[in-house]
Amino acid sequence: MxxxxxxxxxxxxxxxxxxxxxxxxxxxxxxxxxxxxxxxxxxxxxxxxxxxxxxxxxxxxxxxxxxxxxxxxxxxxxxxxxxxxxxxxxxxxxxxxxxxxxxxxxxxxTTVAPPEQPDEQRVVRLTDADRPALEDLVDEAFPTTTTRPGDPTVVDWYGIRSGDRVVACGADRSRGDVGFLAGLTVAPDQRGRGLGAALTAGMTRALLSRHDTVALGVYPDNVGAVRLYRRLGFTNxxxxxxxxxGSERQGPLPKGGRAGAESGRRPKAR
Missing domain, CATH: 3.40.630 (Aminopeptidase)
Known part of the structure; x- marks a missing residue:
C-alpha cells in the first residue's frame, strides 16, 4: 500500500x-x-x-x-x-x-538557439487558409502520424510554402512551460534539400522566444533524424x-517486442 x-x-x-x-x-x-x-x-x-x-x-x-x-x-x-x-x-x-x-x-x-540554416527564412506560421494544403502534405508525407490538422493539442502549425503547396510542416505542441515540436515532415519530392533542417531550426527559434526549453520526441533507430536534431542543438x-x-492474462511482451510503434515510413519526430 x-x-x-x-x-x-x-x-x-x-x-x-x-x-x-x-x-x-x-x-x-x-x-x-x-x-x-x-x-x-x-x-x-x-x-x-x-x-x-x-x-x-x-x-x-x-x-x-x-x-x-x-x-x-x-x-x-x-x-x-x-x-x-x-x-x-x-x-x-x-x-x-x-x-x-x-x-x-x-x-x-535544447535551451540554446540552433545554428542558422539555409532557407530558414522561409519558415512561417501557417493560417486557416493553408489547411487544405497542409492536409494534403500530411496525408502524402506522414500518413501514420497522430498529429494532424484539427488536433486540439496543437498550438500552431508552421511550414514552408512553394507556390500553392505546403512542402514542409511541423506542429507546435507545447505544453506546460516547455516548447515541443511534433509531426515534422517534408514532401517526398522535396527531401534532400535541407528543408527539414530549416523547418526544425525555424520552429525551435520561434518557440525559444516564448519558452526557455524546447523539446521533441523521436524513435532511437531513426538515426538520420537523431543526427540532424543533435546538429541543431538537441543534445540532451x-x-x-x-x-x-494489459490484463494479467496478457502478460508482458517478449524481449524486443515493439507493439504500438507507428508503422510505415519512419517519422522524424513523434
Missing amino acids: IIETQALHDRATILAAAGGHPFVRHSLSPGTPARGWQRDGAVLWLLPPERGFGADAVGPAGPVLDLCATLVAEGLLRPENRLHLPRFDPALAVGRVAVAQYVDWDFHW TLHRTGIRL
Whole structure:
C-alpha cells in the first residue's frame, strides 16, 4: 500500500522531487492539479484527465515499475492506460505489471538557439487558409502520424510554402512551460534539400522566444533524424519506453517486442 510519506500532492512537489526535469515540466502544465509518488529515486505522477488516463515517470526503472504495480493494485492504474516510463527491458516487467504494447523513444531537448540554416527564412506560421494544403502534405508525407490538422493539442502549425503547396510542416505542441515540436515532415519530392533542417531550426527559434526549453520526441533507430536534431542543438536526451497496460492474462511482451510503434515510413519526430 502507498504510504503518505511517499505521496506528492501538486506540480511543485513533483517537480522538486524530479529535480525540475524538462520532461516533468512538459508533462504537467502550471496550475493543473497533480498527484504523484516517489520511491527509491523514482518519481511517478498521474496524467490529468484532459491527457487521458495514465502516468509518466522518471528515475530508475525498477522502482518505477514497482510504483506502477502498486498503483495497479490500488486501482489507480488500469488496463489500457498509457504510460511513458524510463527505458527498460520488457523482461523487467515480468511479475510486476502486464504490458500490452511497448515502444522505445527518446525525449530530446535544447535551451540554446540552433545554428542558422539555409532557407530558414522561409519558415512561417501557417493560417486557416493553408489547411487544405497542409492536409494534403500530411496525408502524402506522414500518413501514420497522430498529429494532424484539427488536433486540439496543437498550438500552431508552421511550414514552408512553394507556390500553392505546403512542402514542409511541423506542429507546435507545447505544453506546460516547455516548447515541443511534433509531426515534422517534408514532401517526398522535396527531401534532400535541407528543408527539414530549416523547418526544425525555424520552429525551435520561434518557440525559444516564448519558452526557455524546447523539446521533441523521436524513435532511437531513426538515426538520420537523431543526427540532424543533435546538429541543431538537441543534445540532451532522456530515454523513454512507452507502454499500454494489459490484463494479467496478457502478460508482458517478449524481449524486443515493439507493439504500438507507428508503422510505415519512419517519422522524424513523434
